[in-house]
Amino acid sequence: MSATATEDHVDLDRAQHLEARGRSRALLGSLLRPHKARLTLGAALVIVSTAGQVAGPALVAIAIDRALPALVDGDRTPILTIGTLYVLLAIVAGVTYAAYVRTAARISQAVLLDLRRRVFAQTQRLSLEFHERYTSGRVISRQTSDLEALRELLDSGLTGIVSGVLLMLFTGISLFALDWQTGLVLFVAVVPAAMLTRWYQKRSARYYRGTRTTSARLIVSFVETMTGMRAVQAFRREKANEKAYGDLAEEYRQANTRAFLLNGTFDPGLVLIGNVTLTVALLVGGLRVLDGSVEVGVLLAALLYTKRFFGPVHQLGVFYNAFQSASAALEKISGLLAEETTVAPPAHPVPLPSPRGELRFDGVEFAYVPGRPVLPRTDLTIPAGQTVALVGATGAGKSTLAKLVTRFYDVSTGRLTIDGVDVREADPTDLRRAVVMVTQEAYLFSGTVRENILIGRPDASFEDVEAAARAVGAHEFVTAMPDGYDTDVNKRGGRVSAGQRQLLSFARAFLADPAVLVLDEATSSLDIPGERLVQHGLRTLLADRTAIIIAHRLSTVADADRVLVMEHGRVVEDGTPAELIAGDGHYASLHRAWRDSLV
Template identity: 70%
Template sequence: MTATPPRRVTATTNEDDFNLGRDESRAVRRRSLRLLGNLLAPHKKPLLVAVLLVVTSTVGQVAGPALVAVTIDQAIPALLDRGDAGPLATFGALYIVAAVAGGLAAGAYIRQAARIAQGVMLDLRRRVFRQTQRLSLEFHETYTSGRVISRQTSDMEALRELLDGGLTGVVSSMFLMVFVAGSLVILDWRSALVLAAAFVPALILTRWFQKRSQVFYREQRTASARLIVKFVETMTGMRAVQAFRRESTTERDFGALSDAYREANLKTFGLNGRYQPGLLLIGNVTVTAALAIGAWRVLEGGMEVGVLAAALLYIKRFFMPIQQIGMFYNAFQSAAAALEKVSGLLAEEPTVVEPQRPEALPHARGDLRLDHVRFAYGDGPVVLPDLDLHIPAGQTIALVGTTGAGKSTLAKLVTRFYDASEGRVLLDGIDIRDISTQDLRRAVVMVTQEAYLFSGSVRENIALGRPDASQEDIEAAARAVGAHEFIMRMPDGYDTDVNKRGGRVSAGQRQLLSFARAFLADPAVLVLDEATSSLDIPGERLVQHGLQTLLADRTAIIIAHRLSTVAIADRVLVMAHGRVVEDGSPDELIAGDGRFAALHAAWQDSLV
C-alpha cells in the first residue's frame, strides 16, 4: 500500500514565539518539558546519585550552625566551669567532619551533574542535526538557514550554560533552603516565624521577577536569533551585497538588529538590578529583626546565646540561595526560551515519509511514468494540473519552457523531494512512495545548478555518493566529464582541498566536479536541472561528449535553457503552465512551426 504523506505539523519555531496566545504557550511549554524529560530519562541512575550527593552536601552545610549552637551553649560552659575540654573537641571535630563531607559531596555532585549535562547536550545536538537532515526539502526551502544555525549554536549554548552551572546551583540552593528552614524550625520555632514572615515579600518579589524575566528573556532570544539570521544571510550573499553596493543598507539593518539585541539585554540587566538588591534588603531586614527579637529573648532568659547565633546563621544562609536562584533564573529563562525553539524544530514532521513496508528495488532499470500527477506547493496555486508522461528506460529527454512552466517541479517529484498532491510517480512500475529512500537515492540522482562542494579533497567530493570507490573509478568519472585535466593542474591533484588557497575552483569547474560525482554514483535515472548553466561555451563543449557517453543506456531528464545541451536528447518536451504542449525528437520539433522551432530559430540568430 502506498504510504500516505502525513499532515505537516507546523511547530512553533517562529522567532516571535513570545507573542503566542496563552493556550499555545502552554502547549509549547508542555512540548519542551516532554523533550527535557525524554533527554533525562536515560540518566535516571546518575540523577539518583546526584540527588544523594547534593543531600549529603546540604546536610554538611546545615549541620554547621547547629554545632555552633551546641558548642556555645554546652561545650564552652563545660570547659569554663569544669575544665572539661572533651565536648569542645568533640563538637569541633564534628564541625570539621561535616564541613569536609559537605565539601567533598559538593565537588562530587558538580562533577556528576556535569557528566549528566554533557550527556544530555550530546544527545540533543545529535537529535537536532539528525532532524535537520531528516526533514524534507519543503522545510529547508521555507525555514531559513540562519534560524537552523541559531538552533544549533546560540540556543544550544543557552542550554549548555544552564545545565553546566545554573541547574547545579538551583538544585543545591533549593535543597539548602528546605534544609535550613527545617533546621530552624527544630532549633527555634519562634525564629522560624520571623523567617516565614520575611519569606512572603521575598516570594512576591521573586514572582514579580519571574513574570517579567520570562518575557524579557524570550525577547532576548528572539533578538539574538534575528541577529544571527541577518549575519548568516549577509555573509552567504556577500557577492550580491557588494555587487549591488548594499553594504550601507545591510550595515544599517544589522545595526538596528544589534541595537534591539542590546536593548533586550539592558532590560534583563535592569530587572536584575532591581531584584537582587530587593532580596538583599529583605534578607538584611530579616536578620536585623531576628537579632532584635532574639537579643530581647536572651535578656529575658527565654533563649540561649548559642541558639541565637545559630538562628542568625540559618536566616542569613536561607536568603543566600534565594539570591542564587534569582541569578540562575535568568539562565533558566534564556534556556527555557531556547528549549521551546529546539523542541519546535524537533516536533517538525517531514512531508516526504519513509514507506512502512518498502518494496525492494536493488537494480533499477529507469522506466519512469507520471500517472496523472497533480501538484501544488502547500496552499499555493497548482503548478502541475494533470501531467501524464512516460519516459522509457534508457531514454534521454530534455525539458524546455519558460520560467514557471513546471520543469524543476517535475524533477523534484521524480527525485521525491516532494510527493505528488494527486496521482503517482512510478519507477519500474513501483510507486516511488513505496521505495525505500536508500534504494531511491541509489537509483535516482539529481545535479542542480548549485554545485556544492564540501570541505575536503577533490577525491572525497567526487566520491560523495560512493565513498568506497577506487582511485581508478574516480579518475574515470572525472575524465568522462572533462574534469581530469584541470584537477591535475591543481596543487595536489585529487588530494587538493577545495576550500584552501590553491584549491579554489570556478563555477564551471564546480559543475564538472558535480557531474563526476553524479556519474560515479551510476544511477539508473539522472536528472540535470540547469546543470550546464555555469559552464562557458568551451566548457560546455567539453562536457557534451562526456554527457553523451555517460547518458548512454541511462534514463536522463535534462532541464536546460541552452539548446546546445538539449541537442543530445532523444526526445524534447516543451512545457507551459504545467502541461506538455510539444513532444518529439529535436529534429522533428525544429522542422515544425511550434514553440521549440521558434526557440531554436531565436537561438541560432543569437549565435550569429
Template identity: 60%
Template sequence: MSVSGVQGEERLDYTRAESREIRRRSVRLLGSLLRPQRSRLWLTALAVVLSSAAQAAGPAIIAYGIDSGIPALVEQDWFPAGLAVLAYLATGVVGAFLIAVYIRLSARVSQAVLIDLRTRVFLHTQRLSLEFHESYTSGRIISRQTSDLDAIRELLDEGLVVLVRSFTYMAFTALALVLLDPTSGLVLLGALIPMTLVTRWFQVRSQALFRRSRVASASLIVKFVETMTGIRAVQAFRTERRNADEFGDLVEDYRDVNAKVLGLFTVFNPALAFIGAVSVAATIVLGGFRVVEGSLAIGALLAAVLYVKRFFDPMEDVAVFYNGYQSASSALEKISGVLEEEPSVPDPAHPVDLWNANGHVRFENVEFAYTRDRVILPRFDLDLPAGQTIALVGSTGAGKTTLAKLIARFYDPSDGVIELDGIDLRSLHPKDLRRAIVMVTQEAYLFSGSVADNIALGKPDATFGEIVSAARAVGAHEFIEGLPNGYDTDVNKRGGRVSAGQRQLISFARAFLANPAVLILDEATSSLDIPSERLVQEGLQSLLADRTAIIIAHRLSTVAIADRVLVMEHGRIVEDGSPADLIGGEGRFAALHAAWRDSLV
C-alpha cells in the same frame, strides 16, 4: 508540525493553548534526554541533599560550642568544645567532598544530554524534506545548533545543580531554625510572604523578555550568517552600509531587551536583600529580648541569626538560575519545534526493494500544489521510457524544476502516482531510490575535502581507478591533474579553490560514478563557458548513455543531444516531440530555437 509551525517559534504572541502545548512538547523532549541518565541524576541529587544537610548543620554546631563548650571550658572540660570543633570540621570536609562529587556527576549528565541533543538535531534536520530547508533559513538552523544549545548547556552545567542545592539548603536551613528556635522560625515564615510576591513579580515580567531575547539573538545570527554566506553579492552590489544599518538595528533591539532584563534584576535583587536584612534585624531584636529574659541562649541566638541570613543567601543564585532557565526554556522550545517537524516526504512504512532499476518513469494523473489555491503542476500524465534522454524546455517558472524534483522525490505529488519501473516512488526503499535517481543541480555544491572525496560522494567505496575513470568520462581529468595536488587537492569550503565550471565538471564525475538509472541535470551546464560546454557535451554522451536522463536547460545547444523535448508553460506540457520535429514545426520550441540561433550570429 508543519514548516509554518516551526516558523511560528519566532512569534511572541502565543495563545494560552499554544503556550501550554509548547511547554508540554519541551518537557517531553527534556524527559527523553534525561531518562537515560536517571541513575546519575539520583546520585547527583543524593550528593546535593547530603552536602546541603552538612552545610546546614554548621550554625547548630556553633551554638552547641558556645552554649555548652565555653561553660565546660570554665570547668576545665575540653570535651564539648573539642567535639564541636571536630564536628564542624567534619561537616566541612564531608560537604566539600560531596560538592566535588555532584559537580563531577552533573557535568557528566550535562555532556551526555548535550551530545544526545546535538546529534538529534543534526540527524533530524538531515532527514527533513527539501520543503523544510527551503523555508527554514540556514541561519536559524545554525542558531539552534549554537546559541540555543549553549543556553541549554549553561543551564545544565550549573543552573540545575544551583537550583537544587539552593532549595535543599534553604529547606534544611529552615528546618534547623525551627528545631533550634520556633519563634525565629515564625520570623522567617513572615518573610516568605513578601519574598514570594517579589519572586512572582519577577517571574511574570521576565518570561516574555527572555523569549524576546532569544528571538533577538537568533535574528542577529541569521543576519550574520546570511551576510557572510552571500558576501560576494553583498560586495558586488555594495550593500555593506545597508547591511550595517540593519545589523545595527538588530544589535540595538538585542541591547534594549537585555537592558530591560537587567532592569528587572535591579529591582529583584535589592528587594530580596532588603527582605533578608529586615528578617535578620527582626531576629536579632526578638532574640535579644529573650536572651535578656533568659529564655534563649546566646549561642542559639547567634545560630538563629546565621540561619536567617543564610536562608536568603541562595536567593541571588536562584535569580541567576531563573535568568538561565528562561533562556534555556526558550531555546528548548525552538529546538523541540524543529525535532517535532515531520518530513513532508516520509520514508515508506513497508519499503519495496528495487535492486536493479531500468529507469522507466511514469506519471499517472499527477497534480502538485504547495497549497490548495497555489497549483504549480495541473493534473497530467507522462511516460518516460527507460534509456530515453528528455529535455525540459520553457520559460523561467514554467514548472521544469518542480517536475524534476518530483521525479527525484524531493516532493511528493499532491495527487496521483509517480512510478519507477512500475513501483510507486512513495513505496520504494530510500536507499534504492537514491541509488536509482541522481539529480545534478546548477549549484554543484562541493564539500570541504579532496577532489577525489567529492567525486566519490555517491559511491564512497569507489577505488581510485574508478574515480579517475569517471573524471575522464566527463572531461574533468585534465584540469584535476593540473591542480596543486591533483585528485588529493582540498577544494576548500564550498569548492572555493576551483572555478564554477570546474565544480560542475566534478559534479558530473560524481554523477557518472554513482551510475544511476535516472539522471536529472537541472541547468547543470549553465556555469560552463562555450569551450568547456563543448568538451562536456562529449562527456555527456558517456554520462547519459544507457540511462534515462532529464535535462533542464536554457541553452538549446544542450538540448541537441536529447531524444525528446518537452516544452512547458505555466506548469503544463504544451509540446512533446523529437528536437528535429519540433524545430521544423511552428510551435513554442521552434520559436525558441530560432531566437537562440539568431543570437549566435
C-alpha cells in the same frame, strides 16, 4: 478587529503556548529518561551535602553553649568531639557536593550531546519543502544560541538551584527546630521576598523571551548576509545591510538592557530584605539573650541560618533568568523536532535492486500550496534509457517535475513510478542510489577533491575517482591544483571556479552511476569552451541510462532523444529535436532564435 475575534486570537495564542510547553516537557523527559540511575545518585549526593552544610551552625551553638563551659571546667572531650564532627561534616559536604556536580555535569553533557544529534538528524531528515521555508539562519540559531542557552542552564544553573532549594528548605527546618521564634521572623520575611521574586519572574519571562527572539533575528541576518556576500557586494547592499543589522543589534541591546535593569532592581531588593531580616532577628534574639530566655550559641546559630537562607533566594532569581532563556530555547528546539517531513519514509519499503529507469506519471498533480497546482494533471512515460530534455520559460514547471522524480517532493495526487514501483513506496536508500540530481549550485563540501567526488560512491577506489574525473574533463585541472586530488577545496569550493565546481559535480554523478540522472541547469556555470569540453563527458554519462535535462541552452539538449516543451506546468510539445525543429511550434521558434544568436 472585533472583541470576539480578539478573544479567539488570545485563546489560540494561549493554546499554542500550552502546546509548546507540553512539547518541551515531553522532550525534556525523553532526554532525561535514560539517566534515571545517575539522577537518583545525584539526588542522594546533594541531600547528604546539604545536610552536612546545614549541620554546621547547630554544632556551633552546641559548642558555645555546652562545650565551652565544659572546657572551662577542664573537660576537653565535648569541644574536641564537636570540632572533629564539624570537620568531618565539612569534608563529607564538600566531597559529596563535588561528586554531585560531576554527576550533574555528566548528565547535562550527555543530554546536550543527545539533543545536538537529534537536531542535526532532524534537519537532515526533513524534506526540501521545510528547508525552502525555514531559513538557514533559524536552523543555525537552533543549533548554536538555543543549545548554548540550555548548556548554560544545565552546566551551572541547575546544580546551583537544586542545592540552593534544598539548602533553603533544610535551613528553615533547622531554624524552626533550634528556635521557633527566630523562625517566625524568617517566615514573615519570606513574604516580601516571595512577592519581589514573583514580580521579577513575571517580567523576566517576558524580557528574556525578547532577548532570545532578537538574538535569533540577529543571527539570521548575519548568516544570510555572509552566505549571500557575492550578491551583497555585487549590488552594493553593504550600507542597507549595515543599517538593517544595526537596527537588529540595537533591538538586542535594548532587550538586554531591560533585563539588566530588572536585575538591578531585584538584586538590591533581596539584599535589603535579607539585611532587614537579619537586623530584626538580632534585635529580637539579643533582647531574649539579655532576659535569659535564649542562649548565646542559639542566637549565633539562628543568625547564621538567617543569613544563609537569603543566599539561595538570590540564586533562585538568577537561575530563573537562565531558566526562562532555556525554556524559550527548548520550545523552539522542540518545535523543530516536532516538524513532520512532507516526504515520509514508506511503511513497507519496496527494494529496487537493479533499477532500469523507466518513469511513468499517472494522473500526477502537484501544488506547493493546496488548491493552487503548479503541475496540472500529467500523464507521461519516459522509457528506460531515454534522454529527455525539458524546455520552457522560467516557472513553466520544469524543476518541479525534476523534484518529483528525485522525490524531494511527493505528488499531490496520482502516481509517479520508477520501474513500476511508486517512488513513495520505494526503499529510500535504493531510490537515492537509482536517481541522482546535479543542480545548478554544484555544492562542494569542505574537504579534498577526492572526498567530494567520492560522495557519489563512498566505497569507490581512487582509480574509479580518477576515471570519473577524466570522463567529464575534470582530470586536467584537478592535477594542476597544488595537491591534485588531495587538494582541499575549502568551504563552498573556494579554490575552484564555478565551472570547475560543476565539472566536479558531474564526476560525482559519474561515480554514482545512477539509473536515472537529472541535470537541472547543470551546465549554466560553464562558459562555451567549458561546455564543449564537457559535452563528450555528458554523452558518456547519459549513455544507457534514463536522463532528464533541464536547460535554457539548446546546445545542451541537442543530443536528447526527446524534447518536452512545458508551459504553465503542462507539456505542450513532445517529440524528437528534429521533429520539433521542423515544425512551427514553440521549440522551433526557440531553436531559430538560438541559431540566429550564433551567427
